[in-house]
Amino acid sequence: MSIGRKRLILKARWFSLLLLSAGLALWAAGCGSSATENQEKTLRIGYQKFGTLSILKARGTLEKRLEPRGVRVEWIHFPAGPQLLEAMNVGSIDIGHTGNTPPIFAQAAKTPLLYIASGVPKPENEAIVVPADSPIRSVKDLRGKKVALNKGSNVHYLLLQALDKEGLKYEDIQPVYLPPADARAAFAKKSIDAWVIWDPYYASAERDLGARTITDARGYTTNREFILASETFVQEREEIILIFLEELKKTTDWFNEHPEETSRLLSKQIGMDVKTVEKAITRSKYGLVPMNNAIVEEQQQIADTFFEAGLIPENIRVKQAVWFGEKSSKERKEK
Template sequence: MFSVFLFIVLFAATAAGCSDKPGIDATEIRIGYQKFGIMSILKARGTLDSQLKSRGIRVKWIQFPAGPQLLEALNAGSIDIGETGNTPPIFAQAADAPLVYFGAGLPRPEAEAIVVPKDSPIHDIRQLKGKKVALNKGSNVHYLLVKALEKEGLQYKDIKPVYLPPADAKAAFIRKSVDAWVIWDPYYADAQTDLGVRTLTNAKGYTSNRSYYFAAKSYARQNQDVIKIILDELDKSADWFNKNPRQTVGLLSKQIGMDFEPVNIAIHRADYGVVPINESIIRDQQQIANTFLQIGLIPKPIDIRDVIWNKN
């Protein structure tokens, strides 16, 4: 529990130290992305770069290993736009990060899971009691783990969380210094193809596992037209993504340095799209925030409506 609070404290300290952030550069937009998702495809296709170049704006793409690191960068003023899963913004908002949601992806519950080695004696969630479970601190899989434990009558304190980013978690998993791993695509698909892991459960029935699109508040306030262009290009890329899966796999596997097969598996788990933040989505995110407050993972209540772009 201490390490989660340390994460919140460090995030908040970063915010406190960012009062002298430089002004927004109107000629450049800095976009944070991860190895997988529509934002990554948007980068690979280059269509946003072309659109904004015609308006005199350069696009600087910055890759992050996971959502918490991406939102820490947004909090510190190092990026203007980013995409993460559903849980990182809860921790970020609780730490007063200056972010706003401006779009959401479609549900992808099959794209994250709790896995164990194929020869593990663990065969159900109840058997995780007292075991070491690897996960990226504050990432989308955090909520899956909490809800899966809850359904089986366990509490978060009943397991031993080991907070590691995906690459380190995979190494620990291979060494068997952890008993289970909670992970998302494309790392989940990579674990299936490379390690032959056994899946205890995916997120179906626990959480929607949507992606979310964020902007720094100051950037969104001053660049509404650019945000609308980004939304339009994300929507076009999602449509292209769904209609051209094989080309998408080729682009992504080359861009992220991962073999074709795991990327292919990840691509075909779900359809992709971009939708506005609606009442149902707000309720979903608020439920995550309320759950994390109740079990002590965030230090104060938050209202998701406070950080929705153009909610009126």
């Protein structure tokens, strides 16, 4: 089969999956959405179990900041980044956070998103793990093995990079696409050979399941957290975006200085042992930085890798989906 025909088939499959995801998300949005006038006074934030937005939610400072403006904050939980950005694609949320890979898949699927800020590198917070008694000792030993991961998540890129460094192709392993909860169950039952996962699930697997790390992301990827917003929301409510980013920056600075208090707050919110949360939080420092050309280039490299592997249908340009601040918004309006 020719390369051109393969890409046509890939695009057709991608479009079918996109329609299905969009249909499900629209149904969910229809069940829980408010009238338009109420949405204009609500900031809908998609968050995951772990990350800067989870801690912002736990502290409650954003609500206090926006209350005088008559803006209510609605928090919507998602198991992982791909699902969160599907919701953004159909207008169910305004802002969210993911790792480095979900925005690549989402942009390729024409999701109207904008990167509005970046976290600092945290390669220690994701890894490839195996059971303690596994004969697997290195990435090279993954040949022919069942490896669980959340498709399109940050760990997807880690796996590609780790395999490539050892001279392996993606086809040399058996990828098993599972969300974190299902992957954990499969790992505990040893129905998979390895698991590529991020914190706090990574820390939980170490503490509760005795997981052994064969590599983390150091040397493979920066593993940044990205803050994303719908393009429409940025255009129409830029003042809210600026307030949100200011409060988020305060939060990242605060919990770097108060890891124990942060662990207690987050432990109650996500229902996870406080020592596990503390282990995840203290692996590395956190921070929030504006988008810049160097970070965009990092993302472009990831996009190029997935395109070359045939995992996204077109070679996207990441810079087209980046908000560089108020000046960026003015330039977009003039176009």
